[in-house]
Amino acid sequence: MRSALTAVAFALVLGLFGIAFLQGGAAEPPPAAPPTDASDTTSPTTAPETSDDLLVRAQAVFRPLPTEPPVLEGNPYSPEKELLGRMLWFDPRLSSSWFISCNSCHNLGTAGVDLQPRSIGHAWQRGGRNSPTVLNAVFNLAQFWDGRAEDLAAQATGPIQDALEMNNTPERVINTLMSMPRYVELFEAAFPDAEEAVTFENMALAIEVFESTLLTPGARFDRFLEGDTAALSDLERQGLELFMNRGCSGCHMGVNVGGTNYYPFGVIERPDAEILPPDDVGRFRITNVEADRYAFKSPTLRNIELTPPYFHSGVVWELADAVRIMGSAQLGQELTDEEVAAITAFLRTLTGEQPVVEQPVLPPITSLTPKPVPTGRP
Numbered sequence: 001m002r003s004a005l006t007a008v009a010f011a012l013v014l015g016l017f018g019i020a021f022l023q024g025g026a027a028e029p030p031p032a033a034p035p036t037d038a039s040d041t042t043s044p045t046t047a048p049e050t051s052d053d054l055l056v057r058a059q060a061v062f063r064p065l066p067t068e069p070p071v072l073e074g075n076p077y078s079p080e081k082e083l084l085g086r087m088l089w090f091d092p093r094l095s096s097s098w099f100i101s102c103n104s105c106h107n108l109g110t111a112g113v114d115l116q117p118r119s120i121g122h123a124w125q126r127g128g129r130n131s132p133t134v135l136n137a138v139f140n141l142a143q144f145w146d147g148r149a150e151d152l153a154a155q156a157t158g159p160i161q162d163a164l165e166m167n168n169t170p171e172r173v174i175n176t177l178m179s180m181p182r183y184v185e186l187f188e189a190a191f192p193d194a195e196e197a198v199t200f201e202n203m204a205l206a207i208e209v210f211e212s213t214l215l216t217p218g219a220r221f222d223r224f225l226e227g228d229t230a231a232l233s234d235l236e237r238q239g240l241e242l243f244m245n246r247g248c249s250g251c252h253m254g255v256n257v258g259g260t261n262y263y264p265f266g267v268i269e270r271p272d273a274e275i276l277p278p279d280d281v282g283r284f285r286i287t288n289v290e291a292d293r294y295a296f297k298s299p300t301l302r303n304i305e306l307t308p309p310y311f312h313s314g315v316v317w318e319l320a321d322a323v324r325i326m327g328s329a330q331l332g333q334e335l336t337d338e339e340v341a342a343i344t345a346f347l348r349t350l351t352g353e354q355p356v357v358e359q360p361v362l363p364p365i366t367s368l369t370p371k372p373v374p375t376g377r378p
C-alpha cells in the first residue's frame with residue numbers, strides 16, 4: 001500500500017514534468033524524477049485520481065482513431081485507386097522472384113507485421129530491421145524506423161527495389177504491369193487524367209491510398225477517450241495513469257500513441273548490444289546530426305500486443321519485457337512487476353478492430369510478362 005502511494009506521488013510529480021515536456025515539444029527525454037518523501041502519505045497529491053480526471057488528462061494527450069481514412073495531400077481517394085492499391089499490395093509479381101508481396105512482410109492477417117525478428121526477403125535473406133506494422137501508419141510523421149520516407153507513397157517505392165526485400169527495378173515493374181491488360185485498365189480507371197497511367201509513381205500513389213484505409217478504430221482505449229470511462233478496468237486505468245505520469249506519453253502520444261517524433265533509444269541507459277546493435281545508428285545515417293545517433297521513430301503502440309517481436313532489432317518477444325526496457329532505457333526507472341503488469345494491461349486496450357481485407361484475384365500473366373528470377377538481380 002505504502003509503496004503504491006509512493007508510486008502515485010512519484011508519478012504525479014513526474015507527470016507535471018511530462019506535461020511541461022510535451023508543451024516544449026522538443027525531442028528530448030523528460031527530466032529524471034526528483035526525490036520524493038516516501039513517508040508523506042498525507043500529501044493531497046497522493047489521493048487517487050478519479051476516472052474523470054484521468055479521462056480529461058488523457059484527452060489532452062491522445063486522440064481516438066478516426067474511422068475514416070484521412071485526406072492525403074496531392075493524392076485524393078477514389079475507390080478505383082483503393083482497388084488498384086489492394087491488388088498491388090498482394091501482387092508478388094512486383095518482386096523479381098514472384099514470391100514476395102508487400103503482404104509477405106506486412107501480413108494483414110497478423111496486424112500488418114511478419115512476426116519475424118528481422119524480415120525475410122529476396123532469396124531468404126534477412127533484412128536489418130524488424131517490420132513495423134502498416135496499420136494506422138498513415139498517421140505517423142514519416143515512414144521507416146528512421147523516418148527516411150516522408151510519406152507512404154515515398155515509402156512504397158523502397159521495398160520493391162531493395163535487394164534484400166523484393167529485389168526489383170522500376171523498369172521491370174512497369175514492364176510487368178504493362179504486360180497485363182487488366183492492370184492497364186485498372187491504372188487508367190484510377191488515374192483517368194494521366195497521360196501515362198501506368199507509372200512507378202502512380203503505383204506508389206495507389207498503394208498509399210490502399211494503406212490509408214488500414215485503420216483499427218474502436219479499441220477500448222478509443223471508447224475511453226470518447227467518454228466511456230467503464231471501457232477500462234481498474235488495472236488498465238492504473239496502467240494508463242502510470243503511462244502518463246512516468247513519462248511514456250512524452251514520446252508515445254497523439255492519435256497513434258507514438259509515431260510523432262524521433263528519440264535516441266537509450267536516452268538514459270543504453271540497452272544491451274543485442275537489443276540496440278551498435279552498427280545501426282538510426283536516424284544519424286539520414287541527418288548526420290550527432291543528436292540523432294541511435295535515434296528512432298517512437299513507434300505507434302496501437303495493436304502492440306499483436307506485433308511482437310519488439311524494437312527495430314526485433315529480439316524482445318514479451319510485451320512486458322519491452323515495457324521494462326523502456327522504463328530503464330528511456331526514463332531511467334526500474335519499474336516494479338506490478339507497474340509493468342498495469343502498463344502492459346493498458347497497452348492491450350490499444351488493440352482495435354482489425355481491417356478485414358479481401359484477397360483480390362490478380363490479373364493473369366501474358367507472354368510479354370518478364371518471368372521470375374528466383375535468385376540474384378533480374
Ligand code: HEC
Pocket residue numbers: 089100101102103104105106119120121122127129130131132133134137140142143144145146152155156157159160164165166207
Ligand atoms: C522483405 C520484407 C518486406 C517487404 C516485402 C515489404 N516490407 Fe515494408 N517494411 C519492412 C521492414 C523491415 C521495414 C522497416 C525498415 C526500416 O525502417 O528501415 C518496413 C517498413 C515499411 C513501412 C513503414 C512503417 C512505419 O511505421 O515506419 C511501410 C508503410 C511499409 N513497409 C510498406 C510496405 C509496402 C507498401 C510494401 C510493398 C511495396 C512493403 N512494405 C514490402 C519489410 C518489408
Ligand code: HEC
Pocket residue numbers: 028029030243246247248249250251252262263264265267295296297298299300301304307309310311312313322323326327330331343
Ligand atoms: C524518450 C522517448 C521515449 C519514452 C519516454 C518511451 N519510449 Fe517507448 N519507444 C521510444 C522509441 C524511440 C522506441 C523505438 C526503439 C527502437 O526500437 O529503436 C520505443 C519503443 C517502444 C516499444 C516497442 C514498440 C515496437 O513496435 O517494437 C514499446 C512497447 C514502448 N516503446 C513502450 C513504452 C513505454 C511503456 C514507456 C514508458 C515506460 C515508453 N515506451 C517510454 C521512445 C520512448
